[in-house]
Amino acid sequence: MKLHITRESNSTDKQYVRNGLIQFNAKHFPDHLKSRYEEVNLFIKNEEGQVCGGVVGEICWNWLEVHYLYVDEELRKQGYGSKLIAEVEQIARDKKCDFIKLDTLSFQALDFYKRHGFEVYGSIENAGTHTHYYMKKDLQ
Numbered sequence: 001m002k003l004h005i006t007r008e009s010n011s012t013d014k015q016y017v018r019n020g021l022i023q024f025n026a027k028h029f030p031d032h033l034k035s036r037y038e039e040v041n042l043f044i045k046n047e048e049g050q051v052c053g054g055v056v057g058e059i060c061w062n063w064l065e066v067h068y069l070y071v072d073e074e075l076r077k078q079g080y081g082s083k084l085i086a087e088v089e090q091i092a093r094d095k096k097c098d099f100i101k102l103d104t105l106s107f108q109a110l111d112f113y114k115r116h117g118f119e120v121y122g123s124i125e126n127a128g129t130h131t132h133y134y135m136k137k138d139l140q
Contacts, residue, residue, distance in 0.1 A: 022037075029061055036060070036061050036095075037059065039058050040091055041055065041056050052080075053072055053075060053084070054070065055087075055088055062096075062099075063101055065100070066088060069081065081109070093139055099140075104133050106131040120133050120135055121134055122134040
C-alpha cells in the first residue's frame with residue numbers, strides 16, 4: 001500500500017483524526033472518566049441577540065479547558081470577562097472537574113487570569129515575538 005501526506009482537508013478527515021485520538025486516549029483513562037466530555041459555550045449577547053463575547057471550551061475527563069475567551073473591546077473593563085470566568089469555574093465545580101486550563105499570549109490577558117487565581121505552568125518564548133503562557137487553576 002502506497003501512502004501520501006496531503007494538505008487537502010474536509011470535516012470527515014478531521015473527525016477521523018479526532019475520533020482516532022479520542023479512542024486511543026480512552027484506553028488509558030479509568031472507566032469513570034471515559035464518558036466525561038461536554039462542550040462548554042457561554043455567550044454575551046446584546047438586546048438584539050448579537051454576540052459580543054463569550055467562552056468556548058470543553059470538559060474533558062477531569063478538567064475544563066477554555067479554548068477561547070473574548071469580550072468586544074468596547075465592553076472590556078466592565079466585569080464581563082470576570083463574570084464569564086466565574087461561570088466557567090462554577091460549571092467546572094458542578095461537573096466535578098479538578099482544574100481549569102487555558103493559554104494566553106503576553107499581549108492578551110495574563111494579568112487578568114492571574115487575578116482570577118490561574119498560575120503559569122509553562123511558557124514558550126518567541127511565539128510571534130511574544131510569550132505564550134499555559135495556565136491552570138486547581139479547583140480542589
